[in-house]
Amino acid sequence: MVFLSSDRFNAGLLARFARRQFRPNRYDLIALALIGAAAVLVVHGASQMTLPVGDLTLEPVVLDPWRLPGYALRTTIRMFAAISASLLFTFVVATFAAKSRKAGLVIVPALDILQSVPVFGFLTFTVTFFMGLFPRTELGVECEAIFTVFTAQAWNMAFSFYQSLRTLPKDLVEVSGQFHLSPWQRFIKLELPFATPALVWNTMMSMSGGWFFITISEAFTVGKTTVTLPGIGSWLALAIERRDFAGVAWAVGAMAVVIVLYDQLIFRPIVAWADKFRVELTASENPPQSWFYDVLLRTHLLRALARPVGAVLALAPRPRLPKIRTPKRMARVAANPWIDRVWIVLVVAVVGWAVWTIGRYVLTTLALGEILSVFGLGLITLVRVVVLIAVASLIWVPIGVWIGLRPAWAERIAPLAQFLAAFPANVLFPFAVIGILTWKLNPDIWLSPLIVLGTQWYILFNVIAGASALPNDLKEAAGIFRLRSWQRWRDFILPGIFPYYVTGALTASGGSWNASTVAEVVSWGHDKLQAKGLGAFIFKATAAGDYPRVALGISVMSIFVIALNRSVWRPMYAYAEDHLRLD
């Protein structure tokens, strides 16, 4: 799902986009088939590469606090590499999708599906590829780790950029056309600045997603391949394996420090800077603040840095404006229907081939009964996600409203909730194992809360934002007419915060599905607990290197996520946009 900022402007974009896409259309099916076929091919190719990679002899991780800063640095660099790759991907793919109608028809549903595929899915299918690319070196493993983080980040960023490009303000587009800006100038002056606020927000959300999977990307086992890269993630994995409480605590502390530094030194300054790219011609009431940004401005460091960049940009190609646009015959150039037809035939042919490939692969290895049983597991995880989102909502909506209506509290707590959302909740999973073992609880039930442990904060901070935005006149009217308890909630507060709540719940729901792949199987040393569900199925299949079952599990999960989004969240979003907007 594209992550939405609490900025109502961006929310409007999604709603407009969402409204058109309740039901999966044929392009969804096309994209699903193509992605599935690609996965099958990668595995096929990889299995022929005869790669008994085994355990790479890498520098082993040592649980020594003095080495932790070094590990943290390596992890941070990996995160940077991944986010850079995601940005590059975003600019290329989203631009292509927005500029070319034909490419867009395939890319947009593909992105939508890719962002619903759990990160594990990519890991399984690409690990052999990367290790084959750089055999017996650390580089391949590093690439794999970075790629895993990339798959947790790229799709929503690309989606957000695509949506921005499709909703450029018409008058600014006309100015660009009228002054004959070159494509590059158009990108720098119009498209990139316009897309920046939404893109920055999505990049921040992507970063959180990346942290969540850092433990997986640095220490993972796929079939016979076990990889451990030095970093906070693998430190944590090792500490858990050795039941080393101090080690886990150190890792949690280090991660907290890194996330705070990231937030204060990188994202906050960027958010403060990006505020000037909002399209509204009025100054924002509460412009985002960043002490570090202010410092940078005062030291003129930014300007010094910007100068060489500006010089490079100035060298960019700029065709001269033809002096006159003289006598020209205006003729309507209709789109050539034949090219469209050829394109459609081509797409149909490729999709037919893709379906055939997948069908052959899955049916030769899996029985129909098993496929159905995996759908059953999907239903169990669905129930888990829905119930826990509901429980989290019951807890956090009243608390969020209480906080949101008190500006002094909201100011302090909202950033905390955002920090908690960014913090990888899976580092706390071992404590759940200890608790469940100590009190002999049923893991099917008591492991479930873990899937919302990290994602519930999205609900909280969005509800806080919604309650803070309730207009003062309505608050006064509710007071004057003495709306009490239930009526006050039903007629005023709930409808008022609903659009924000949906944003938060939709984000939380997407994250929870992804989290289920690591939350349904949790271990502490040799104690391993697992809950029945699709996440556990995928986890086990991955660990066993059982490609057909991983493919099946991933596909089923994608289908569930897409179905839930299309049938519940997007209609709710569209309803909120149509009926409950307060402006």
Added chain:
Amino acid sequence: MTLTLERLADDRPLVEVRGLKHVYGNGAGAGLVVLDDVNLTMRPNEIVGLLGRSGSGKSTLLRSIAGLITPTGGTIRVSDMEGDDTAHGVAMVFQSFALFPWLTVLKNVELGLEAQGVPAEERRKRTLAAIDLIGLDGFENAYPKELSGGMRQRVGLARALVVQPSILLMDEPFSALDVLTAETLRTDLLDLWSEGRMPIRSILLVTHNIEEAVLMCDRILVFSSNPGRVMAEIKVELPQPRKRLDPPFRALVDEIYARMTARPTATGGAVGGNLPGTGLGIALPHVSTNTLSGMIETLASSPANGRAELAALARDLQMEADELLPIAETLQLMRFAEIEGRMIRLTPAGRRYNEADIDERKQLFARHLLSYVPLATHIRRVLDDRASHQAPATRFRDELEDFMSEPYAEETMDAIVSWGRFAEIFAYHEDDDRFSLDDPA
């Protein structure tokens, strides 16, 4: 600006538009013709105004000349001034200002020069000259959001002038500004124009403000709507500076009002006065029933006893023609008022309406709505005929789209829903987009 461009006596046309036609959509449907057989010649040293209702295609014509739209048919020539490197092409000033919020005033003005690849030093020099000319000194480093509307539009003007176009295209440049600011900007622009300090040869101005057109233009093309055609060409030969209260000025404004409200010559069937379309296909303007009542009351209380000059009315009510005419024409359609030339007069029914209390008003309104607005009659009949007394609104929307383009159909539906609700002749439910005969009580 160091520009001393002489107005050449050369009378060759700067722009020649011949037989321009533009059709929205696939080009097959009727009623989607935005512009039909439009001809326009622009010569040096003149300000030409395009005057018409919203939807009369005047903006489309402007954008076609700017090269932003490729019209369906016809030719457009924008000719060059040979041997003169300073003025070429066109530049446009937008109603919404269209400034880049993330660029400073300086950068916004520089935009066009940068696109042309003008070297940085010259670019800066010319930009500062334009900023100076337009009265923006001191604001160079401000961002648009820090500026008032008037200042923003000055930036828009400077940005257009700095590329030294031969023709300045202005798309309702003052309509987003308050009255006082708009007046200042008009005066400043006319001063620059009459002193020849702007590097342009002529101005093409789109407006729906009749007084603005008479104040500024040498020639006014009046557009009819749906489809947009040039209905009249009016030469304004009053000397500059013009005064709004001079009798010749007033007479010209009145004359244009009369032309804009003239009934189509061929009458027959249920015509909507000057509202485009006939019968079911009349495109209704979404005018609130409160506004209609207010207009009836204003007319009834006028000193001339239910009669008023449209132009005077517009002046008194601070309304532009584009706002006033739909109200007047709706009243005419429903037989509450008559438009005769430049005058509007209440009918006996209109007087009765004025004197009635709220319930009687609703009944009277309902009777007239059902009698004179075919769409209302149609919806009511369908609802009466059906056993369920319900009908989906899409059904009527689709019918309307046989006659008119989608935005018109949308507005017509909005109008009929709000009038129908006021008259209590049917109910509309937004949640599931249907009409019914339910009594909400």
